[in-house]
Amino acid sequence: MEMLSGAEMVVRALQDEGVEYIFGYPGGSVLHIYDALFQQDTVNHILVRHEQAATHAADGYARATGKPGVVMVTSGPGATNAITGLATAFMDSIPMIVLSGQVRSDWIGDDAFQETDMIGVSRPVVKHSFMVRDAKDIPEIMKKAFYIATTGRPGPVLIDIPKDQTAPNVKNPYEYPKKVKMRSYAPVSRGHSGQIRKAVEELMKAKRPVIYAGGGVIQGEGSELLTKLAHRLNFPVTNTLMGLGCFPGTDPQNVGMLGMHGTYEANMTMHSSDVILAVGARLDDRVTNNVKKFCPGAKIIHIDIDPATISKNIMAHIPIVGPVHQVLEEMLSALDEHGGEPDQKALERWWEEIEGWRKVHGMRYETNENGPMKPQQVVEALYKATGGDAYVTSDVGQHQMFAAQYYKYDKPRRWINSGGLGTMGFGLPAAMGVQFAFPDATVACVTGEGSIQMNIQELSTCLQYGLPVKIININNQALGMVRQWQDMQYGGRHSQSYMESLPDFVALAEAYGHVGMKVTKFEDLEGAMNEAFALKDRLVFMDIYVDPTEHVYPMQIADGSMRDMWLSKTERT
Amino acid sequence: MRRIISILMENEPGALSRVIGLFSQRGYNIESLSVAPTEDSTLSRLTLTTFGNDLKIEQITKHLNKLIEVVKLVDLTEGAHIERELMLIKVKATGAQRAEVKRSVDIFRGQIVDVTSTVYTVQLTGASDKLDAFIGAIGETQVLEVVRSGVSGISRGEKVLSL
Numbered sequence: 001m002e003m004l005s006g007a008e009m010v011v012r013a014l015q016d017e018g019v020e021y022i023f024g025y026p027g028g029s030v031l032h033i034y035d036a037l038f039q040q041d042t043v044n045h046i047l048v049r050h051e052q053a054a055t056h057a058a059d060g061y062a063r064a065t066g067k068p069g070v071v072m073v074t075s076g077p078g079a080t081n082a083i084t085g086l087a088t089a090f091m092d093s094i095p096m097i098v099l100s101g102q103v104r105s106d107w108i109g110d111d112a113f114q115e116t117d118m119i120g121v122s123r124p125v126v127k128h129s130f131m132v133r134d135a136k137d138i139p140e141i142m143k144k145a146f147y148i149a150t151t152g153r154p155g156p157v158l159i160d161i162p163k164d165q166t167a168p169n170v171k172n173p174y175e176y177p178k179k180v181k182m183r184s185y186a187p188v189s190r191g192h193s194g195q196i197r198k199a200v201e202e203l204m205k206a207k208r209p210v211i212y213a214g215g216g217v218i219q220g221e222g223s224e225l226l227t228k229l230a231h232r233l234n235f236p237v238t239n240t241l242m243g244l245g246c247f248p249g250t251d252p253q254n255v256g257m258l259g260m261h262g263t264y265e266a267n268m269t270m271h272s273s274d275v276i277l278a279v280g281a282r283l284d285d286r287v288t289n290n291v292k293k294f295c296p297g298a299k300i301i302h303i304d305i306d307p308a309t310i311s312k313n314i315m316a317h318i319p320i321v322g323p324v325h326q327v328l329e330e331m332l333s334a335l336d337e338h339g340g341e342p343d344q345k346a347l348e349r350w351w352e353e354i355e356g357w358r359k360v361h362g363m364r365y366e367t368n369e370n371g372p373m374k375p376q377q378v379v380e381a382l383y384k385a386t387g388g389d390a391y392v393t394s395d396v397g398q399h400q401m402f403a404a405q406y407y408k409y410d411k412p413r414r415w416i417n418s419g420g421l422g423t424m425g426f427g428l429p430a431a432m433g434v435q436f437a438f439p440d441a442t443v444a445c446v447t448g449e450g451s452i453q454m455n456i457q458e459l460s461t462c463l464q465y466g467l468p469v470k471i472i473n474i475n476n477q478a479l480g481m482v483r484q485w486q487d488m489q490y491g492g493r494h495s496q497s498y499m500e501s502l503p504d505f506v507a508l509a510e511a512y513g514h515v516g517m518k519v520t521k522f523e524d525l526e527g528a529m530n531e532a533f534a535l536k537d538r539l540v541f542m543d544i545y546v547d548p549t550e551h552v553y554p555m556q557i558a559d560g561s562m563r564d565m566w567l568s569k570t571e572r573t
Numbered sequence: 574m575r576r577i578i579s580i581l582m583e584n585e586p587g588a589l590s591r592v593i594g595l596f597s598q599r600g601y602n603i604e605s606l607s608v609a610p611t612e613d614s615t616l617s618r619l620t621l622t623t624f625g626n627d628l629k630i631e632q633i634t635k636h637l638n639k640l641i642e643v644v645k646l647v648d649l650t651e652g653a654h655i656e657r658e659l660m661l662i663k664v665k666a667t668g669a670q671r672a673e674v675k676r677s678v679d680i681f682r683g684q685i686v687d688v689t690s691t692v693y694t695v696q697l698t699g700a701s702d703k704l705d706a707f708i709g710a711i712g713e714t715q716v717l718e719v720v721r722s723g724v725s726g727i728s729r730g731e732k733v734l735s736l
């Protein structure tokens with residue numbers, strides 16, 4: 001058998017897993033591994049400018065491709081800088097492997113230089129973690145880590161590697177395991193057939209049904225089947241923030257996003273429904289509003305691979321634990337077997353009602369003739385300029401909500417954002433990960449002047465690797481989302497929500513070697529967008545000034561039901 | 574309601590901290606905890622007692638099951654089971670009290686395992702409420718020190734928790 005050092009084993013295992021890119025930053029405890037990386041050219045190491053960005057870039061890569069993102073960081077500060085990225089991936093169930101260096105085994109516990117108990121610090125934000133105690137175990141640990149990260153409910157896995165375990169002079173036999181055997185980990189592979197048939201019966205009886213589809217449909221590659229099921233039944237479909245794109249955004253059956261900033265029609269449809277088919281969605285508090293008032297007349301069918309998600313926030317009447325792909329496939333054949341059709345008369349009436357909601361209260365905003373541009377107009381212009389076919393990553397805030405509401409995602413994995421943790425600083429590094437995965441694709445990062453400054457240093461990485469990301473900085477000169485809450489709940493007292501002394505973003509972009517553009521008037525917007533996207537091989541930073549007083553609507557009223565919403569600054573349901 | 578959850582898990586470093594971390598992270602309480610390797614040295618058996626309604630306990634067991642190192646678990650309180658806890662307790666024993674304490678120990682089927690002229694050290698096993706009752710009977714003012722092992726439990730009859 002081949003004899004390899006621990007460092008060589010790590011790199012070989014990455015090759016054996018087919019890893020194309022690893023995002024990282026070197027330091028003392030991982031130098032042996034960096035040396036092994038240097039001596040091969042299958043795994044491309046991408047040098048970021050901050051470890052947090054490495055995790056978000058790997059995360060963006062994973063969300064866009066479905067493959068696990070891989071990160072390498074050194075011990076101590078390198079490792080702790082990766083925590084936010086681990087937590088971000090954990091909340092959104094993203095497959096990721098983080099390799100962190102650790103001090104020598106015999107120094108652990110001695111407060112050695114750059115020692116952090118990374119297993120301990122990361123514990124609540126990883127799906128699992130391993131500590132390498134013997135270099136011989138590296139192949140098995142790597143295999144298990146990739147298996148755990150990518151199966152069942154995906155999530156990040158950390159491998160902590162003490163420096164002595166990668167020493168170049170200690171060689172051990174290397175063989176990459178073909179299979180993993182773990183007696184204590186067996187993700188569900190099939191939903192219960194009886195439950196699936198029961199669900200079909202319920203769907204057939206429904207008079208006011210709705211399909212509520214989330215991020216799990218995208219993760220589990222169930223978009224096509226879900227679309228087929230929805231078309232077959234002619235039921236309305238609503239998506240969570242994480243589910244956007246799992247059912248075409250332009251499909252007439254799509255009533256839009258639901259929840260806190262969901263559309264009026266989506267929230268009304270949910271509230272008034274009698275059967276909810278929840279697929280790969282976790283009935284999150286940004287969706288349900290007050291759980292006691294949640295959809296009072298609805299029976300809930302809940303498909304999720306994670307049993308702990310089911311009946312966590314809302315009791316499910318028909319729980320189905322299983323992978324979305326397999327369950328939907330079986331549901332479709334159970335529909336065939338059943339042979340019946342949903343109640344067409346009832347459905348017709350239901351659609352009439354929904355169309356009524358759509359007509360009265362579709363997505364809308366006021367434009368002002370001579371006043372400042374509206375952020376919504378920026379997203380609409382982006383949609384037009386990219387033909388609705390871009391990968392759009394986002395940061396966190398009002399701009400994120402506008403990008404979710406006004407860009408119609410027709411395909412899964414096109415909308416990439418931090419939903420569960422809501423991590424400002426996610427957008428730009430995530431866009432880098434996407435651009436690495438798809439070098440020829442159009443990648444836009446919708447951000448705000450607050451968020452972009454949380455990982456702005458990555459402009460340097462973008463230059464190094466020639467990443468032609470288009471940054472759409474919706475500049476409202478404020479931490480807009482915070483300011484909106486202060487307007488609505490704190491009597492307009494804007495405590496610390498100003499962004500004073502903003503940099504000159506155009507000059508900044510140019511200093512980093514990119515193209516900068518400033519847009520202040522609506523009449524210049526379309527032209528500027530077209531110009532920016534025509535620069536195929538350049539990163540363009542578009543600094544677009546918008547109305548600082550704009551709010552995101554609809555907005556659910558705290559503690560109410562799903563249908564209690566503000567529709568504008570002055571109207572509520 | 575009080576529950577006894579018994580867990581079979583990989584006998585690996587870090588496994589215990591994950592179980593305990595889960596409880597603090599999700600705001601669940603651990604009332605007592607006992608853990609030791611089993612006859613199979615690759616496995617540990619952990620028993621914990623906690624409080625919660627059915628929904629909460631369902632969440633706790635689901636989340637425990639998700640931990641990679643947890644191999645199997647059972648909520649013993651769902652069926653007939655035997656529950657034991659060991660207590661070592663030092664009580665004041667002077668003058669007339671010496672006989673009084675001795676009588677209580679006999680009633681509770683405990684043993685005096687160490688004696689000085691003023692102190693009895695008593696060993697008592699049983700369900701937790703029996704141990705509580707003993708402390709009540711002796712009177713808290715007489716108690717000098719208490720050590721309890723935490724509950725361990727096993728189901729009655731032929732049901733076993735094993736691989």
Ligand SMILES: Cc1cc2nc3c(=O)[nH]c(=O)nc-3n(C[C@H](O)[C@H](O)[C@H](O)COP(=O)(O)OP(=O)(O)OC[C@H]3O[C@@H](n4cnc5c(N)ncnc54)[C@H](O)[C@@H]3O)c2cc1C
Binds near residue numbers: 154221239422481
């Ligand atoms: C400022 C801000 C505002 C927000 N407002 C809203 C809002 O208005 N509306 C909204 O919806 N969200 C909103 N969010 C996001 C929200 O916090 C949650 O992240 C989101 O609602 C969760 O989406 P989800 O239910 O689709 O679950 P995800 O987090 O995407 O989880 C996926 C689920 O699918 C399951 N799953 C994974 N793989 C599979 C598989 N193969 N088979 C079956 N199941 C699988 C997982 O177990 C999990 O339960 C907001 C976030 C921010 C930051």
Ligand SMILES: Cc1ncc(C[n+]2csc(CCOP(=O)(O)OP(=O)(O)O)c2C)c(N)n1
Binds near residue numbers: 450
């Ligand atoms: C790391 C981090 N810190 C704080 C917050 C809280 N927060 C949510 S939105 C927001 C404002 C974001 O401002 P900006 O990026 O300018 O976006 P806008 O809302 O103005 O569009 C803040 C501070 C967060 N989500 N993430």
Ligand SMILES: [Mg+2]
Binds near residue numbers: 397449475477478480
């Ligand atoms: Mg802003």
